[in-house]
Amino acid sequence: MHAQLKNMIIVAGLLLACAGGMAQATEPDARYLDVMDMHGMPASPVDRSFNIFFDAGAWHGYSLPPKGDEGTGFVGPFVHSLGDGRWAGKQFARLVLRDAASHRDIPLVPIESHAAPGYLVRRFVSPDVSVSQILFFANSWHALVRVEFKAARTMDIDVGIVGQVMPDEASHLATHDGEVVQTFAGSPSVLSTSLHTDTANAGHVTLARADYRIDLNRSLHLVPGQTAVVYVDQMLTYNPQSDKPQAANVVAAWAHNRERWAGYLASLSSYHLAGLPDDTARHVAAKAMITLLGNWRAARGDLHHDGVIPSYSNPDFNGFWAWDSWKHAAALASFAPDLARDQVRAMFDYQAADGMVPDCIYLDKSGNNWRDSKPPLATWATLAIYRATGDKAFLSEMYDKLVRYHRWWFAARDHDHNGLAEYGATDGTAIAAKWESGMDNAVRFDSIAMQKNGQGAWSMDQESADLNAYLYQEKLDLAEIAKAIGKEGDARQWLKEAAAMRKAIQARLYDPHRGYFFDARLVSNDLVRVYGSDGWAPLWAGAASAEEAAHVVRVMLDPNKFATYLPFPTLAKDDPHFSPVNGYWRGPVWLDQAYFGVAALRRYGYAKQADDMARRLVLNARGVTTQAPMYENYDPLTGQGYQSANFSWAAASYLLLLH
Structure with a gap:
């Protein structure tokens, strides 16, 4: 297109936008536009090298086309419930417009393309018509594109959309009642796409092998000063045999989306950090x-409540994990409490008769991992939800389940019955026991042996400082919950048990010569003197004396150990096994452990030091304050993010850090 004509079109479009049409429809908070870069195009069905927009628990997501792409529409969908997740389409909702009187195509010039909280938006102009496309989720089943037209003159236009599926033998296109229906080999899932106005479904469908077209069956009448709207609806049904998809009120859906997201964003005023x-x-x-x-997934298949996956960017994380879930719920409590409650419920849906909660659960429960559990933070998460909401009914719902889970740890994981527990496994393997700690390859576990406690119950041969700190905190939290729901006798018992456990932690796991908490061997009683992030867990829980805490804080603030450029790595910098890039739990910074470190400082009155470490966690982690995604872990020496992008518990930890 000639540059002068293009500029004239852009000016005309901006004038139309200033008249109120498009701006009124989106109402973006400009501060949070493009917080993350959502542009990209998959090079293969399993390409996850860029960010994807999900919302409302949907299992299908979309992206903006690559920068410089002047075509209309969006990229997608990515269907997360197909195996480990795959792109079912490359192009979605591309517009085909024609002047009904002249039968000439209407070319559109893009003027902006944004990712905003809760939607993607693209805007286009021609000399006569301005167009905006707003992609958002009406609910977990329906992705909608609200296509808004404003004309500079009275005119009729013919409207169609084109979609391109991923060229893949695994999917098939058909048409049914004016919809495009896409099915997938080896899966019962169905993706259906329709085009309609606010009054009726309308469309003539044309299919090709890898693309489709849907045209409105009558022209759209445009009048200056009025907005005409057309909707594209793409619905994913996971299993038509059992699912009962919620309908989408396409006319009201956009207002509901804006109301929901306004609620989320209203809580941002409570996030603050000194300095x-x-x-x-x-x-x-x-x-x-x-x-x-973006990692929220609605109840489907064998997942009976909504929850949050660890990361859509990693094909290994297509389910709910227990340890992750507790952290997600604690952070969600302050802005999405309904989802926080369901996140906890989702894991306890699978609580065993003996009280155990499995490591992870999936759409297909045959993949659930019962070889181990995960560190006990469920009560902490439940109490965080109560503190944010005042919901005593949820406390009553969860109390007995939490008690059973807490008691399970001492029944199945206290080999010598001394009141301090060990990580372990149901199958006797060391690898599952390490998984149960959440710190799979931590140096402190390099020499463990397994001890049998009973049928399907094994322990490592060492008591861990973090595990027992979590269990101590659970007793305190169970006491608070019991008191809140009127179980005064239970509350007194929990406090009595907590006092005894605090003494045992100090006597057994604290090294007065080194001023730090360590794991302890069962048989030899030797301490496993590896300086890791687990050593400040007793401070996070309040299990240390003030004197002990002062010594631990000295270690935490030592730049040769934990006060690194990005502070609080999972292994001390001066340890010979320190591996900040490829070490996984042998040196990188994991934000949950770093958050616990900051909270530990605060609990014992080291507020200034806590603020300093927290600021460094925000400012020195590369990309956190700009557009880069939040990563699974970070290099403590450079702040570079590694492993999975868009990692949920990193996000949860930043929310907890700043709230």
Whole structure:
């Protein structure tokens, strides 16, 4: 297109936008536009090298086309419930417009393309018509594109959309009642696409091998000063045999989406960190919210409640994990409490008769991992939800389940019955026991042996400082819950048990010569003197004396150990096994452990030091304050992110850090 004509079209479109049509429809909070870069195009069905927009628990997501792509529409969908997740389409909702009087195509010039909280938006102009496409989720089943038209003159236009599926032998296109229906080999899932106005479904469908077209069956009448709207609806049904998809009210859906997201964003005013500009704190919090809600998946298949997966960017993480779930729920409590409650319920749906909660659960329960559990933070998460909501009914619902889970640890994981527990496994393997710790390859576990406690119950031969700190905190939290729901006798018993456990932790796991908490061997009683992040867990829980805490804090603030450029690595910098890039749990910074470190400092009155470490966690992690996704872990020496992008518990930890 000639540059002068293009500029004239852009000016005309901007004038139309200023008249109120498009701006009124989207109402974006400009501070949070493009918090994350959502542009990309898959090079293969399993390409996850860029960010994808999900919301409302949907199992299908979309992206903006690559920058410089002047075509209309969006990229997708990515269907997360197909195996480990795959792209079912490359192009979605591309517009085909024609002047009904002249029968000439209407070329559109893009003027902007954005990712905003809760939607993607693209805007286009021609000399006569301005168009906006807003992609959002009406609910977990329906992705909608609201296509808005404003004309500079009275005219009729013919409207069609084109979609391109991923060229793949695994899918098949058909048509049914004016919809395009896409099915997939080896899966019962169905993706259906329709085009309609606010009054009726309408469309003539044309199919090809790898693309489809749907045209409105009558022209759209445009009048200056009025907005005409057409909707594209793409619905994913996981299993038509059992699912009962919720309908989408396409006319009301956009307003409901805006109301829901306004609720989320309203909580941003409560995110703050001393010495950090509030705009920066809220930008990071907004990104963290978008990350968590982007990993939200609704109940489907054998997942009976909604929850949050660890990361859509990693094909290994297509389910709910227990340890992750507790952290997600604690962070969600302050802005999405309904999802927080369901996240906890989802894991306890699978609580065993003996009280155990499995490591992870999936759409197909045959893949659930019962070889181990995960560190006990469920009560902490439940109490966080109560503190945010005042919901005593949820406490009553969960109390007995939490008690059974807590008691299970001492029944199945206290080999010598001394009141301190060990990580372990149901199958006697060391690898499953390490998984149960959540710190799979931590140096402190390099020499463990397994001890049998009973049928299907094994322990490592060492008591862990973090595990027992979590269990101590659970007793305190169970006491608070019991008191809140009127179980005064239970509350007194929990406090009595907590006092005894606090003494045992100090006597057994604290090294007065080194001023740090360590794991302890069962048989030899020797301490496993590896300086790891587990050593400050007793401070996070309040299990240390003030004197012990002062010594631990000295270690935490030593730049040769844990006060690194990005602070609080999982292994001390001066350890010979320190491996900050490829070490996984042998040196990288994991944000949950770093958050616990900051909270530990605060609990014992080291507020200034806590603020300093927290600011470094925000400012020195590369990309956290800009557009980069939040990563699974980070290099403590450079701040570079590694492993899985869009990692939920990193996002949850930043929310907890800033709230």
